[in-house]
Amino acid sequence: MTDALIIGGGSGMGLALARTLLAEGMDVTIVGRSTDRLSAARAELERTTQGKVGTIRADIGREEEVAALFARVERAEHVVVTAMDASGAYGRTADVTSATARAVVDTKLLGAWLVGKHAAGRVTGSITYTSGINAYRPNGSNTIVAAANGALTALTYGLAIELAPVRVNVISPGWVDTPVWDQLAMDKQAAFAELAGRLPARRIGTPDDIAQAFVSVMRNGFITGTVLHVDGGHRLT
Numbered sequence: 001m002t003d004a005l006i007i008g009g010g011s012g013m014g015l016a017l018a019r020t021l022l023a024e025g026m027d028v029t030i031v032g033r034s035t036d037r038l039s040a041a042r043a044e045l046e047r048t049t050q051g052k053v054g055t056i057r058a059d060i061g062r063e064e065e066v067a068a069l070f071a072r073v074e075r076a077e078h079v080v081v082t083a084m085d086a087s088g089a090y091g092r093t094a095d096v097t098s099a100t101a102r103a104v105v106d107t108k109l110l111g112a113w114l115v116g117k118h119a120a121g122r123v124t125g126s127i128t129y130t131s132g133i134n135a136y137r138p139n140g141s142n143t144i145v146a147a148a149n150g151a152l153t154a155l156t157y158g159l160a161i162e163l164a165p166v167r168v169n170v171i172s173p174g175w176v177d178t179p180v181w182d183q184l185a186m187d188k189q190a191a192f193a194e195l196a197g198r199l200p201a202r203r204i205g206t207p208d209d210i211a212q213a214f215v216s217v218m219r220n221g222f223i224t225g226t227v228l229h230v231d232g233g234h235r236l237t
């Protein structure tokens with residue numbers, strides 16, 4: 001039993017959400033593939049907060065691991081999914097291997113579907129997925145990720161009907177400074193500065209911006225079947 005199960009909670013936005021919920025006294029369980037990353041995240045969380053932090057190793061792309069995860073947790077009030085491995089997925093379509101494209105779909109889309117399948121009957125409050133701005137503002141270097149993010153909206157709508165009264169939503173972040181950017185061969189600071197100058201919010205997002213959005217969607221009992229854009233106005237640029 002856990003108050004919040006965060007799949008992808010070992011870093012970035014998921015870790016920021018774990019920190020926020022623990023500070024409010026909730027029990028949190030973070031999930032990812034690397035036990036080292038999970039242990040480091042738990043140590044950091046336990047240094048700064050009082051709440052109970054659980055860790056479970058699971059790959060969201062593998063059904064037997066997702067089934068075992070929910071069997072072990074038994075019950076969760078809220079489930080949040082931030083898991084995504086973007087290795088090799090950014091680049092022109094001609095340069096991305098089909099194995100990489102399948103891996104993106106397996107984790108981001110089918111992984112989300114597996115969570116809906118195995119959370120059914122075990123989650124009592126809400127499921128919140130994470131898509132991304134590239135579904136709405138593709139830039140020619142992330143087409144398969146954009147496609148998986150776009151499909152998450154339709155999955156969310158379907159599950160919001162199917163799993164009701166459990167609420168199912170998706171947050172679509174804009175650019176947020178997290179470890180995911182370290183996998184990309186680019187000058188991150190220059191790219192951030194260029195985009196920040198064009199965004200209505202005049203800055204790049206922080207993991208806490210997204211954590212606060214997760215919290216509002218989790219807490220508001222009248223939000224379901226919704227895409228919440230938390231992108232500093234990126235869609236308008």
Ligand SMILES: NC(=O)c1ccc[n+]([C@@H]2O[C@H](COP(=O)([O-])OP(=O)(O)OC[C@H]3O[C@@H](n4cnc5c(N)ncnc54)[C@H](OP(=O)(O)O)[C@@H]3O)[C@@H](O)[C@H]2O)c1
Pocket residue numbers: 007008009010011012013014031032033034035037038058059060061082083084085107130131132133134172173174175176177178179180181
């Ligand atoms: N940062 C941005 O600018 C941005 C913008 C738009 C959308 N997003 C989306 O926001 C979400 C969170 O990203 P982030 O920026 O917080 O990235 P992040 O720091 O890289 O976090 C992703 C987490 O997911 C875990 N993970 C990856 N593959 C997994 C799998 N197959 N099964 C279970 N866990 C897995 C990783 O841990 P392990 O490697 O240990 O498994 C990692 O802790 C992602 O879905 C991303 O696409 C990010």
